[in-house]
Amino acid sequence: MTLKEKIKQVNKLLIKHFGIPERQKKLPKPVDTLIATILSQNTNDKNSYQAYQNLKKKYKTWEEVAKLPRAEIEKVIKVAGLGKQKSEAIKAFLSSLKKNKEKIDLAYIKNMNDDDILAELTSIKGIGVKTASCVLLFSLDRNVCPVDTHVHRTLNRIGIVKTKSPDKTFDSINKNLSDGIAHQFHTNLIKLGREVCKPAKPLCSFCPVQLECKFKHKNFEKVASVNSKNFLLLDSI
8 A cells, every 4th residue: 555545544544533624714824833733832821812812903005013022922921821932933933924015914825835935934944844834724724634633643653654754744645645635634643643642641542543653552441531622823813
């Protein structure tokens, strides 16, 4: 079975278990997605959503946010954690756009190909492949699967990839995605990683891809149920 066929098979099993994830009818603007993704790093979606809403409610435009001292941005996004690091990334991103464009907008990237968009966005300090690829998927509806720690962990455990970093996983799977499956595959892998395939003591009895999984340290301790975590930040902004 080729890598493309393996991905397709696992995607079918995930859909059978989790269903096809809903998408917003109106996709968020690229700038909104990028900032929300920065806020999502190393915290849960509810905290990052609250930090994102704090910015949106307090300031009418991203131009206003760009004029703020970094420390002020840090105060507003405090609930998301890693305030200094995230405020620096947001400030650098907004300042870079403001310097190079008439207004803070990423509409110009819509006519670029995926590789050029990744190169463009990751050239900005603090913007990595995962953040840039979230813009591609959630704002531009490109068939690109972002790879966070959950996606990286689950794909390595299942045996679809054998990679040392999320960026290596990203390169491997995105060369082998069937058309139109990126959003469902990405979203359902995150659900799998949060609810079932946890870093410690995965709940293998509840795993929809258990028979496909190559993970050697499966855990079959009895657990009454799995907590469903349906709120996903980038499908909610």
